[in-house]
Amino acid sequence: MMRQYELVERVRRYNPDTNEDLLNRAYVFAMKAHGAQKRASGDPFFSHPLEVAAILTDLKLDDATIVSAVLHDTIEDTPTTRDQIDSMFGVEIGGLVDGLTKLNKLDFASKHAQQAENFRKLLLAIADDARVLLIKLADRLHNMRTLHYVPEAKRARIAQDTLDIYAPLAGRMGMQGMRGELEDLAFRYLMPDAYKLIMARLDELKAKNGALIARIAAELTDQFVRRGISVEVKGRQKQPYSIWRKMERNSIAFEQLSDIYGFRILVDTVADCYAAVGVAHTTWPSVPGRFKDYISTPKQNDYRSIHTTVIGPGSQRVELQIRTHDMHEIAEYGIAAHALYKDRRGRSDPIDAGESRAYRGLRQTIEALATDDSEKFLEHTKLELFQDQVFCFTPKGRLIALPRGATAIDFAYAVHTDVGNSAVGAKINGRIAPLISTLRNGDEVLIMRSERRTPPAAWESIVVTGRARAAIRRATREAAKAQYGGLGRQIVERA
Known part of the structure; x- marks a missing residue:
């Protein structure tokens, strides 16, 4: 103790x-x-x-x-x-x-x-x-x-x-280190057989490929240093729960996974990140469709990094995550990194957590759902916060993160409650589409509106986000009150 x-x-x-x-x-x-x-x-x-x-x-x-x-x-x-x-x-x-x-x-x-x-x-x-x-x-x-x-x-x-x-x-x-440990500990108790099997396969793989991984790390470091980029290369192994989830989602065997091992390339500046991508892509063939730039478009949890996959030494697929040291700190510690002291001697108060977009988004979600009773609050918050996400954009480039399976209606309410309540149609990637359309990663969504619109009560059973459900229920309740109030006045006036 x-x-x-x-x-x-x-x-x-x-x-x-x-x-x-x-x-x-x-x-x-x-x-x-x-x-x-x-x-x-x-x-x-x-x-x-x-x-x-x-x-x-x-x-x-x-x-x-x-x-x-x-x-x-x-x-x-x-x-x-x-x-x-x-x-x-x-x-x-x-x-x-x-x-x-x-x-x-x-x-x-x-x-x-x-x-x-x-x-x-x-x-x-x-x-x-x-x-x-x-x-x-x-x-x-x-x-x-x-x-x-x-x-x-x-x-x-x-x-x-x-x-x-x-x-x-x-x-x-954005606290990926803590998330990974919590997931693996839970996985160990909920699915002990699957956990043991994956751990055994990872141990076998490590024994078999240890020398190759060291060789890849050394060659990566050498190529970057030769081009004048100060770099720290860290080997990374996917975690057991993450592996199991990918196997289940894609219905594939352990042997079919191509990205169990990856490397984090830590550099000093944002310019070095893009220079490192250039080095990687001119040294080894890149794998089409495997490039993602989360520096120019950060995730909702403040995660910033460039992801790319190349065919590296030994004809191995090598996944690279390229980021600055500061970005790495945010990726590992997330919201906690906003409270780090950063050598601020004499400062005893934390840096304002409001600097974190992730925390601001969480707070707004909680506040939007807070009018629900406790059991609906629990259900809707799980729907809103705890599902795999898709990332879509407004025409002006604003990133909107939604649970997988979300519709254009969910998107409208994520932009603003008023946008959702007045939505009458959508354009997805420039084409007119029904509001009930399921969205995919990278979709650009334009919501068409009418100020005289009241959301149909049936939408509540279509949407998947807690925020949208709560807003639809509120709007339909208020519309019903207004309707009955108007009916009451008519009866009184006729009496």
Whole structure:
């Protein structure tokens, strides 16, 4: 278990001006509050919030986030009150801890209703402060790392929640490293046979191709350095869950996968990224249809990189991800990278998370769905946030990310609620198409509108995004009220 001085030292490494007194007081308070409580493993319960704090120090987060992680279970699992936290540590930390605290079981008629309302409370707290999400993801990550201690009956439910909610949330926020670990841990418990099989095949592949991978990395480095590009080449192996999902989606065997290994090319500047593409394509044949430029058009989660595939040494297909070091930091840590200190000595507050487009999009989605009751909120948020995505464009080039299977109606509501409510038709890639048309990656969509339009109630069963469903339901409800109100006035006037 991490000692008091070790916690302070971990923070001091990236923030020499950390508030040591605040960290020490939080450590002692939480240790006393949890007392003799134990985890399923038999370890002191207090070891869990310390591990959560340790994960967050690896992300170099601010003092308030680290202290809130240490305290995050005190209100829920001990007699500690919100007022006590506010009084001793301030309302900022009190708000973060409260946002992570589940509601009282006695207030709900069913387990499902309780889970739905807890999820609603958590997401509303996340919409208010992104640090709630960072602490919750770290909390879930440590719980998944120790899931083998939990009774078997509970493991599948926890793993499924992780795969359905927390891993996609991490991905939506651009935290690919955390998303990958959460997915693989959940995969291990939900499909143990498939997990073991893929791990065994990966081990065989590594033993067989280790020398070839080293040769490719060396040749890549040599070619870039010879052209005057300062470069760091990192080998990358696809993760087990990602491999399994691709096999399932495409109905292919492990042997048919051509991109299990790839390489990240880290350079200093954006200009170097494009120069590196030129080097790669003039040195090795490129594979048609495998070039994607996420630097000029970043993903919704702020991910920026150039992807290309070439036929490299040994006639092997080699997938390259070319990015700057800063882009790599964003790709790995996502929204957390917006709170890094970046050597800002003397600064103790995090960089505004509003800088992140990913967080801004999440907050807007949560706010759009917040009028639903808790169980619909849970259903619609899963639909909105946690599906594979397609990327489409407005005629002005604005990127709109939607769940796979989304229609032009979903697109209209993603642009703006008023656009969705007034939509009467669509042009997809310049051709007139029905609003119910399913969209594909890269589609350019123009929505045709009429201000006198009210969305048909039937649309609610056609759309796939929670935002669109909530907006359609609101609009049809308001239209019905207006209709009945007008009818009532006519009756009164005729009487």
